[in-house]
Amino acid sequence: MKITIIAGARPNFMKIAPIIDAIEESSSNGGDISYRLVHTGQHYDKKMSHDFFEQLGIPEPHVNLEAGGGTQAEQTANIMVRFEKELQANPTDLVLVVGDVTSTMACSIVAKKLNTKVAHVEAGIRSGDMTMPEEINRIVTDAITDYFFTTSVAANRNLQKNGVPDSRIFFVGNTMIDTLLRQMPNFRKPNVWDEASLTSGQYFVLTLHRPANVDQEQQLKLLIDEIVTLSKGLPIVFPVHPRTAQILTRIGITASNMYLIDPLSYLEFNYLVQHAKAVITDSGGITEETTVMGIPCMTLRDNTERPETCEIGTNELLGTDPKALKPAMEKLFSGNWKKGTIPELWDGKTARRIVAALESTLN
Structure with a gap:
């Protein structure tokens, strides 16, 4: 065959x-x-x-x-x-x-x-x-x-x-989880770990790529400003596409605790996710990986094609309104984020x- x-x-x-x-x-x-x-x-x-x-x-x-x-x-x-x-x-x-x-x-x-x-x-x-x-x-x-x-x-x-x-x-x-479980022993520190003096559980990983978030400059500025304000000074690591980086530069996004880095390899990126305090994202696949690794995840979208990551896992769907971040971050810092379990199979x-x-x- x-x-x-x-x-x-x-x-x-x-x-x-x-x-x-x-x-x-x-x-x-x-x-x-x-x-x-x-x-x-x-x-x-x-x-x-x-x-x-x-x-x-x-x-x-x-x-x-x-x-x-x-x-x-x-x-x-x-x-x-x-x-x-x-x-x-x-x-x-x-x-x-x-x-x-x-x-x-x-x-x-x-x-x-x-x-x-x-x-x-x-x-x-x-x-x-x-x-x-x-x-x-x-x-x-x-x-x-x-x-x-x-x-x-x-x-x-x-x-x-x-x-x-x-x-x-x-x-x-x-099958994404097949790869994740197989590769976990091979995860490796990216350069930003030492450059930003990161410690396990004391930083955020941020990924944004959907047009509703990154192509509307005012929306992107509001989101980033809110994340920075609510992060309590913890490092925010943002692997960013060059086009999005240009937008961030144009709208004047700067923060001493935000690290804009080039996209990472699979093993490096998931090392960051595995040791993060939480992930803030608009990706679908990352919500599956955070669910299996037990990492709190906030999804900046109005819908998801992976509802099991919210119903069973560690993900919460916040929507695209920057104001939704505050109660989620308060829940995270108070230690009340849901534990989640791993979906069937x-x-x-x-x-x-x-x-x-x-x-x-x-x-």
């Missing part, structure tokens, strides 16, 4: 690494799955891509389509045109896509138009926010997927409401369940 695995952006890398490991483990025990790894090049920072592949033990892709850059439409079109040629030259039994980036949707469409089955890892999650490009990617991908691998009961329900039969839904857990064995399901379903 031949499978083509799609990776396009950094969030994908953490999700495919354990799947490749599980396929190779199965093959060494007589399994018959072979794979071809296609990097679409959606994320085109070669150094960051290389660092992630090296740190996570992902083999070099069989091909890099180098389809990054441009607008949403241009990027989608480039991926589709190049992946169509790739799939025609290298037919497969199944195209496996992960997550909700542009590559996920674009490659699913190409595969189905070429009458190739599609499996979606992390299927069924929904934010209900159609202003998010990722939500559109999820909906389109799940509309044409053949096999749905889910991270939560909530995702199962979303698919069932859309008429997907239970026989095509596989509740397997979270987030146990480091998800990829093995996926491979087992593929072997039993497709053979």
Whole structure:
């Protein structure tokens, strides 16, 4: 059985690494799955891509389509045109896509138009926010997927409401957590640890990337000012995209306890998260990692596609109003943040369940 695995952006890398490991483990025990790894090049920072592949033990892709850059439409079109040629030259039994980036949707469409089955890892999650490009990617991908691998009961329900039969839904857990649990012993201190004289439990990690927070200068200034005011002088480490850094400079954001640093590698960033007092973010994936590591997390969004991180885990959805930060920070500093537990099947064995399901379903 031949499978083509799609990776396009950094969030994908953490999700495919354990799947490749599980396929190779199965093959060494007589399994018959072979794979071809296609990097679409959606994320085109070669150094960051290389660092992630090296740190996570992902083999070099069989091909890099180098389809990054441009607008949403241009990027989608480039991926589709190049992946169509790739799939025609290298037919497969199944195209496996992960997550909700542009590559996920674009490659699913190409595969189905070429009458190739599609499996979606992390299927069924929904934010209900159609202003998010990722939500559109999820909906389109799940509309044409053949096999749905889910991270939560909530995702199962979303698919069932859309008429997907239970026989095509596989509740397997979270491959992001497979990678997290495997790599925890390898986490390593970033340079900022010594530069900022950080100590465990005595600093914040901040990440912001969504347009609603970073593209509206006044909103960004209000958020940063509030975080700085409420931090009680503890260091705030902010790995920041160069474009966002330019906005921060333009609007005059400066604080003696705020450290603006370049984006970090996977192992360095998660070392910071593991030892933080709390994480303030507008990311979805980070809320999963903080839940498993037991780190308080404040999400500056009005919705989340990962409700289990709030219902079960350590995450709280604050919204985008800067005033919502004060009661959350008071709760944190008073020691009353919820402890949280780990969601069902987030146990480091998800990829093995996926491979087992593929072997039993497709053979």
